[in-house]
Amino acid sequence: MKLSRSRLSVALVGFLSAGFLLHASAAEPAKTKSSQPSPKASDAKLPGLAAPDYIPETARTLLRKKMERHGQDARELMFGVTLLQYDIAKAAAQRIASEPRFVRPIAGGEDDLNALLPERFFVLQDESRTRAQAVATAAEKKDDKALAESYGRLVETCVACHSAYLHRQ
Template identity: 80%
Template sequence: MKLSRCRLPLVLAGLLSAGFLFHASAAEPAKPKSGQAAKKGGEVKTPGLPTPNYIPEAARPLLRKKMERHGEDARDLMFGVTLLQYDAAKAAAQRISSEPRLVRPIVGGEDDLNTLLPERFFVLQDEARNRAQAVATAADKKDDKALAESYGRLVETCVACHSAYLNRQ
């Protein structure tokens, strides 16, 4: 079966979503027995990106908290889009597009976390915001084709941003 160019983003988004679902279910810890909480140290552990060595220990908890919230929104968006739950997809996309961004480094802020992050991270962060807004618009219009295509483009940006972060490109 040959894929047309317009169907490729839809197929990519579907494959990425399916892969994420399979990974998430395989990575889930065993369900607790007899009312025990599935928590470690008071917080629920979810799979995520490893923290690169160039991020100092002191900055990791702050960045981790922001990225965990971002991951929850991304997961909600994936389910909303995949299951055509337009309101859920729109809400998650709006949360992603309106979340506080890390600002580019400023002169005199050489000790700030932002100076450690590669410039490509900031470019992709802006691109993700724009693409999340496109997903929200498509969900609002209940346009399945535009929803799939805009979500596919957003996921491409997510993967590129994660790569830039991990590899300091």
């Protein structure tokens, strides 16, 4: 059976989402009942993006707080899209589209966190907003094909942004 381009997109998004879900589930530490305090995030290897060497630890701490919220929204969006829960997908996409952005570096701000990030990061940040808005629109219309395609394009942007961040592209 030959898959059409739209069905191929839907299948690709489904496979990517399932893989992400399985990876996230496997990477989560088992919860045990213990009287010992849980280890600090810095002590445990938590699933997530690796820390790039070019950003100092204090700046990574600030980024980590923002990205934890972003990651939660991305997981909720993945489930909402994959399970065709339109209201959940729309709300998560709208949160991603409206989350505060990092501003591009300004003259004299060479020591700011923003000056450490590559220019491509800012371009992709803007692109993610536009693509998240498209996901929200498709979810609102309950257009499964547009939802899958727009979500796939958003995930492409996510991967490109993570790559730009890690490899300072």
